[in-house]
Amino acid sequence: xxxxxxxxxxxxxxxxxxxxxxxxxxxxxxxxxxxxxxxxxxxxxxxxxxxxxxxxxxxxxxxxxxxxxxxxxxxxxxxxxxxxxxxxxxxxxxxxxxxxxxxxxxxxxxxxxxxxxxxxxxxxxxxxxxxxxxxxxxxxxxxxxxxxxxxxxxxxxxxxxxxxxxxxxxxxxxxxxxxxxxxxxxxxxxxxxxxxxxxxxxxxxxxxxxxxxxxxxxxxxxxxxxxxxxxxxxxxxxxxxxxxxxxxxxxxxxxxxxxxxxxxxxxxxxxxxxxxxxxxxxxxxxxxxxxxxxxxxxxxxxxxxxxxxxxxxxxxxxxxxxxxxxxxxxxxxxxxxxxxxxxxxxxxxxxxxxxxxxxxxxxxxxxxxxxxxxxxxxxxxxxxxxxxxxxxxxxxxxxxxxxxxxxxxxxxxxxxxxxxxxxxxxxxxxxxxxxxxxxxxxxxxxxxxxxxxxxxxxxxxxxxxxxxxxxxxxxxxxxxxxxxxxxxxxxxxxxxxxxxxxxxxxxxxxxxxxxxxxxxxxxxxxxxxxxxxxxxxxxxxxxxxxxxxxxxxxxxxxxxxxxxxxxxxxxxxxxxxxxxxxxxxxxxxxxxxxxxxxxxxxxxxxxx
Ligand code: MG
Ligand code: MG
Numbered sequence: 001x002x003x004x005x006x007x008x009x010x011x012x013x014x015x016x017x018x019x020x021x022x023x024x025x026x027x028x029x030x031x032x033x034x035x036x037x038x039x040x041x042x043x044x045x046x047x048x049x050x051x052x053x054x055x056x057x058x059x060x061x062x063x064x065x066x067x068x069x070x071x072x073x074x075x076x077x078x079x080x081x082x083x084x085x086x087x088x089x090x091x092x093x094x095x096x097x098x099x100x101x102x103x104x105x106x107x108x109x110x111x112x113x114x115x116x117x118x119x120x121x122x123x124x125x126x127x128x129x130x131x132x133x134x135x136x137x138x139x140x141x142x143x144x145x146x147x148x149x150x151x152x153x154x155x156x157x158x159x160x161x162x163x164x165x166x167x168x169x170x171x172x173x174x175x176x177x178x179x180x181x182x183x184x185x186x187x188x189x190x191x192x193x194x195x196x197x198x199x200x201x202x203x204x205x206x207x208x209x210x211x212x213x214x215x216x217x218x219x220x221x222x223x224x225x226x227x228x229x230x231x232x233x234x235x236x237x238x239x240x241x242x243x244x245x246x247x248x249x250x251x252x253x254x255x256x257x258x259x260x261x262x263x264x265x266x267x268x269x270x271x272x273x274x275x276x277x278x279x280x281x282x283x284x285x286x287x288x289x290x291x292x293x294x295x296x297x298x299x300x301x302x303x304x305x306x307x308x309x310x311x312x313x314x315x316x317x318x319x320x321x322x323x324x325x326x327x328x329x330x331x332x333x334x335x336x337x338x339x340x341x342x343x344x345x346x347x348x349x350x351x352x353x354x355x356x357x358x359x360x361x362x363x364x365x366x367x368x369x370x371x372x373x374x375x376x377x378x379x380x381x382x383x384x385x386x387x388x389x390x391x392x393x394x395x396x397x398x399x400x401x402x403x404x405x406x407x408x409x410x411x412x413x414x415x416x417x418x419x420x421x422x423x424x425x426x427x428x429x430x431x432x433x434x435x436x437x438x439x440x441x442x443x444x445x446x447x448x449x450x451x452x453x454x455x456x457x458x459x460x461x462x463x464x465x466x467x468x469x470x471x472x473x474x475x476x477x478x479x480x481x482x483x484x485x486x487x488x489x490x491x492x493x494x495x496x497x498x499x500x501x502x503x504x505x506x507x508x509x510x511x512x513x514x515x516x517x518x519x520x521x522x523x524x525x526x527x528x529x530x531x532x533x534x535x536x537x538x539x540x541x542x543x544x545x546x547x548x549x550x551x552x553x554x555x556x557x558x559x560x561x562x563x564x565x566x567x568x569x570x571x572x573x574x575x576x577x578x579x580x581x582x583x584x585x586x587x588x589x590x591x592x593x594x595x596x597x598x599x600x601x602x603x604x605x606x607x608x
Contacts, residue, residue: 150174199225243265333348349391435464520563
């Protein structure tokens with residue numbers, strides 16, 4: 001494997017905005033070049049020569065002009081028109097400073113199924129291009145009328161046999177059709193003119209619709225791009241890695257962060273391919289703390305609930321209005337910095353890293369924005385980065401890290417604990433537009449592994465959820481997003497977040513919480529009747545779950561007991577969870593019941 005870094009290119013079609021917006025975003029994210037999509041240029045008021053200058057000023061090369069459609073295998077009179085069209089586009093490319101054009105395999109009803117004719121006409125096009133110092137990359141669209149596999153496009157290119165004609169490989173077109181990427185190795189590297197990369201989720205749908213709406217940046221879908229590119233690089237291909245992603249979300253998202261997301265995906269991919277990108281992600285051994293931003297009202301309610309849960313206020317920060325609450329290995333910081341009445345949300349989460357400074361260096365290499373830190377002269381210097389949803393992510397040393405020294409004893413009256421041993425997971429609702437970006441962020445920056453996606457119908461919309469976790473389960477985040485969020489009907493808690501505490505005896509804890517008058521979320525009888533019908537847990541167990549509003553789930557590895565509090569502020573509730581055996585999930589089947597219960601609670605409180 002060569003260690004020379006590949007050039008990184010992005011197609012303007014990946015990003016939202018005018019051509020000028022897209023170029024600025026691509027440059028700011030550190031791309032070396034762009035593929036200019038014809039429609040972006042046509043809509044621009046800037047002449048191609050001005051765009052060329054703009055790119056040069058931004059440090060971007062124009063690596064490809066695309067697409068040129070429906071050229072080959074046509075009757076003579078159409079060929080004349082197509083060659084004229086090509087010459088006009090070569091004029092544009094000349095001014096743009098682009099020397100490579102993408103020709104997609106034809107979908108035209110006027111074309112005929114004749115490889116020899118296709119080769120002959122593409123050769124003619126290549127001759128015209130070569131005369132102007134340009135080259136042609138022929139791409140097999142997955143839905144091409146006659147040519148829809150890369151093997152077929154290569155057969156035609158080989159038959160045409162012109163030095164200015166080569167193949168463009170697009171991972172989507174190859175992998176969406178289940179093509180065998182191993183045959184790529186049979187193509188000489190100098191005939192591979194361009195490589196376009198896109199990932200995608202596995203969807204059983206029309207391939208054109210799949211391509212136009214659901215492509216993703218590498219690492220966000222389920223294609224095996226590592227093997228695919230490995231085959232391409234083994235041919236000696238030394239051209240750029242270029243992202244070409246058509247996606248409904250990216251098309252309308254702020255292009256600046258979208259371009260950073262794109263760059264992060266390429267960096268992770270390069271690392272998987274063996275390029276030196278960053279230090280490997282240090283091992284994470286647990287959640288160090290979660291910090292909640294609260295105001296006086298929510299702060300009092302949350303503090304009261306933490307006390308009922310058996311937490312102790314063990315420290316006050318030396319220079320900020322922050323109080324530390326602890327039980328077992330679970331630590332919650334209440335930061336009274338919010339000025340919005342009743343608001344409560346997760347401001348920061350901290351993970352214990354085997355090497356916090358390496359974690360921070362890796363985060364930087366993965367284009368995570370490092371956050372400025374205001375601290376007193378004696379305080380711990382914790383590195384933190386901003387996740388896509390704005391959550392601050394800290395890297396702390398393992399054990400009772402130095403940050404604890406920032407807190408002086410508060411000496412609150414101790415309450416008997418409830419067997420809470422630590423933080424099991426933190427659940428963060430992502431705006432839908434950031435869902436894939438968030439997964440990729442945690443995967444690339446922290447090394448947490450994405451778990452399978454689950455989708456379910458919740459009372460107020462379709463919800464998608466996915467865990468990211470370290471291999472031992474010591475750090476787990478549950479990322480959740482609604483698939484559509486439109487209109488004013490918003491009876492649910494908007495973007496709820498929760499901290500799930502690991503607890504040895506959830507049933508006993510729930511009973512104690514009830515006795516203490518803690519705000520436990522009431523679960524309706526219908527839920528338990530259904531549980532009985534589905535799982536036959538026995539009368540005794542069922543009665544205990546029902547009496548204490550404990551939710552239950554099981555998978556092939558084990559069982560899961562969990563109990564939730566009511567909403568304790570605008571977005572926050574707590575959960576106690578008990579994993580029995582190797583249960584690896586998050587109680588997803590129970591989430592709709594919990595959401596409806598939170599809605600009832602809000603209506604009862606007159607705030608729904
Ligand atoms: Mg393509
Ligand atoms: Mg949970």
